[in-house]
Amino acid sequence: MFQKILIANRGEIAVRVICACKDLGIRTVAVYSEADRNSLHVRFADEAICIGPAKSARSYLDIPSVISAAEITNVNAIHPGYGFLSENADFAEVCEDSGITFIGPKPQVIRTMGMKQLARAAMKEVGIPILPGSEGILKSAEEGLALAEEIGYPVILKAVAGGGGRGMRIVRNASELEANLVQAQQEAGAAFSCADVYLEKFIEAPRHIEFQVLADQHGHVEILGERECSIQRRHQKLLEEAPSPGVSPKLRKKTMDTLRKAMKAVGYTNAGTVEFLMDEKGNLYFIEVNARIQVEHPVTELITGVDLVKSQIRIAAGEKLSDILTGPIEITGHAIECRINAEHPETFTPSPGRITGLNLPGGIGVRVDTAVYTDGVIPPYYDSLVAKLIVHGKDRTEAIQRMRRALDMFVVEGIHTSIPLHQRIMADPDFVAANLSTHFMDHMKK
Numbered sequence: 001m002f003q004k005i006l007i008a009n010r011g012e013i014a015v016r017v018i019c020a021c022k023d024l025g026i027r028t029v030a031v032y033s034e035a036d037r038n039s040l041h042v043r044f045a046d047e048a049i050c051i052g053p054a055k056s057a058r059s060y061l062d063i064p065s066v067i068s069a070a071e072i073t074n075v076n077a078i079h080p081g082y083g084f085l086s087e088n089a090d091f092a093e094v095c096e097d098s099g100i101t102f103i104g105p106k107p108q109v110i111r112t113m114g115m116k117q118l119a120r121a122a123m124k125e126v127g128i129p130i131l132p133g134s135e136g137i138l139k140s141a142e143e144g145l146a147l148a149e150e151i152g153y154p155v156i157l158k159a160v161a162g163g164g165g166r167g168m169r170i171v172r173n174a175s176e177l178e179a180n181l182v183q184a185q186q187e188a189g190a191a192f193s194c195a196d197v198y199l200e201k202f203i204e205a206p207r208h209i210e211f212q213v214l215a216d217q218h219g220h221v222e223i224l225g226e227r228e229c230s231i232q233r234r235h236q237k238l239l240e241e242a243p244s245p246g247v248s249p250k251l252r253k254k255t256m257d258t259l260r261k262a263m264k265a266v267g268y269t270n271a272g273t274v275e276f277l278m279d280e281k282g283n284l285y286f287i288e289v290n291a292r293i294q295v296e297h298p299v300t301e302l303i304t305g306v307d308l309v310k311s312q313i314r315i316a317a318g319e320k321l322s323d324i325l326t327g328p329i330e331i332t333g334h335a336i337e338c339r340i341n342a343e344h345p346e347t348f349t350p351s352p353g354r355i356t357g358l359n360l361p362g363g364i365g366v367r368v369d370t371a372v373y374t375d376g377v378i379p380p381y382y383d384s385l386v387a388k389l390i391v392h393g394k395d396r397t398e399a400i401q402r403m404r405r406a407l408d409m410f411v412v413e414g415i416h417t418s419i420p421l422h423q424r425i426m427a428d429p430d431f432v433a434a435n436l437s438t439h440f441m442d443h444m445k446k
Helices: 011-024 040-044 063-073 089-097 107-114 116-125 141-151 174-192 249-265 297-304 308-316 396-409 419-427
Strands: 004-007 027-033 047-052 077-079 155-159 169-171 197-201 207-215 221-228 239-242 270-278 284-290 334-341 357-359 366-370 385-393 411-413
Touching: 004 011, 004 063, 011 027, 011 040, 011 308, 011 366, 011 385, 027 040, 027 063, 047 063, 063 089, 077 308, 089 107, 107 116, 107 284, 116 197, 116 284, 141 155, 141 174, 141 197, 155 174, 169 174, 174 197, 207 249, 207 308, 221 249, 221 297, 239 297, 249 270, 270 308, 297 308, 297 334, 297 366, 297 385, 334 396, 334 419, 385 396, 396 419
Parallel strands: 004 027, 004 077, 027 047
Antiparallel strands: 155 169, 155 197, 207 221, 207 270, 221 239, 239 334, 270 284, 334 385, 357 411, 366 385
């Protein structure tokens, strides 16, 4: 087992990794920007090193600075969390070259999964259903027009290296395709330094379903059920739950069995998430693989009893899944996570600033993952996440009731948060009835 791990991240996920390391008796090193000097992950780690100014490009995304901190503190491994460098194949490669274990998949796997057209091809080859679309990068508007005519409108253009809705355009007829292709390429180039896009059939009102993967270095793969992530705003998830109320036990088993074989075939190791769209008929189609721990991993932890972050560390240290997972995976109860963000609940404008008052909810079945504290500051430079509020109940009805109670008891003063928005979602009849799609927020009752 590792003696010391550097956490190449900040905020709640850095604190979460520190907790897992403490449970395993592993010393930790925090890296931080000048803006995060007084952050909790700095306080709770055994050592801490400032790696640059506030802007992430000169701190958390600066690979030489992170590696230098790792070498100075003589760590055995680096946990990248989510975001920042977590899916950067070059960073994973530099870690390997420096004799430091990267807690995640191998660089080549990250590289393949990070380019969506390659991931689509890899999944199609091993039998995972994908939406009809281009076989690779779309080379011209003419090619796009011909393909769209073949599979039928609407279609969607997506950046091959994309995420978060950037480099995406819906095309509903031939007259829109060329202009949208140019816009998607320009946006993708600016956001990801890669202007390549591909085309696929667009589903009007899909559910967004993802399956949690754990895979060791000895060829063993386990799937820990699925999560429902359909409630989104501009392709950013607001709330997740597990298991999905839209996935039947039969479909769950079929998909998990297929994914075990597929992820073994592509040589996947460590934790990851396979994302799907579900159409109106209940068919699942592959979207992408997130080769890292997800923001929403706690809902899976609560229904399975598996500590995913500890599992990541133990897998990276060479342990077998048979030693990490004590018997077959069983799904118990229902869990919901609300992402509490520092933003106005109606206009969604960012609301950074100092927290002047704070009360975190508690009680049976309530968990809060956060790095905030009274008099702490939410800086304007990073993601606006304040906390993840997660509840667990014997069924979905009890989980909703617990989330309502927890939201009522969650007090954050000094900044705006999305708590009122989540209270509205919890009270919405369509949410209670599990009538969900990625367009839920467009139709939510006021």
